[in-house]
Amino acid sequence: MLPAQEAAKIYHTNYVRNARAVGVMWTILTITFAVITVVVFIQPYWIGDSVHTPQAGYFGLFHYCIGNALTSELTCKGSALDFGSIPSGAFKTAMFFVGISMLLIVGSIVCFSLFFFCNAGSVYKICAWMQLASCTCMVIGCMIYPDGWDSEEVKRMCGQRTDKYTLGNCTVRWAYILAIISIMDSLILSFVAFSLGNRQDKLLPEDFQVEEKGRRCIRVRKRMNKKREKWSGTVKGGENKAEGREPKKFTLEKVKEK
Secondary structure, three states: OOHHHHHHHHHHHHHHHHHHHHHHHHHHHHHHHHHHHHHHHHOOEEEEEEOOOOEEEEEOOOEEEEEEOOOOOOOEEOOOOOOHHHHOOOHHHHHHHHHHHHHHHHHHHHHHHHHHHHHHHHHHHHHHHHHHHHHHHHHHHHHHHHHHHOOHHHHHHHHOOOOOEEOOOOOEOOHHHHHHHHHHHHHHHHHHHHHHHHHHHHHOOEEEEEEEEEEEEEOOOOOOOOOOEEEEEEEOOOOOOOHOOOOEEEEEEEEEOO
């Protein structure tokens, strides 16, 4: 084996070891991000009351609860399947984009099964694009959500000073903060997936073969202008010694295919 090929084999071995560790970490973080997205979508703790609000309560993307001024009981309304019960059109739009973000990240987890059938680099890139799209939808949802703070239901809880992108006496709750954190998480995950996919494609040099998972994976990359060569043997000579002939002489001639 040539020195360049030996170096490539050592590099490949080290890369596979490191890539597997990074891939496992990326998988765990992707599953964690999916759980976070589901929690953010379901939980109604995007904004909530404070010590200065006239009413107790909290709001999510579609579900909300507001207290009664006479009693301490909360009246809860809103459903993801009933758009009419959502108090603001901005909340409906935000729910749509956050829901798409959740479906995309769950879909990227389903794509993990493609590692058994397809090239690993291609699967990483598919997941990376899905995670990047999920991040984009989450950004849109988080930006649109404050546009619905001027609804009557929100003002009833947060006070009349509440307006679009002005929360009044209410405060931002943990679900909204978690949604913003998940944006950075998805960006990092998509960057790591793109890096793993690109390095997987550029891993081996030309004419290098590596055995992986019990199968012989031959990756041969030839330049377009490189001429292929093959060797053919021709037999020259006379008869063999047993028949009183001259022994056969074997020579190799290099035949170049243009």
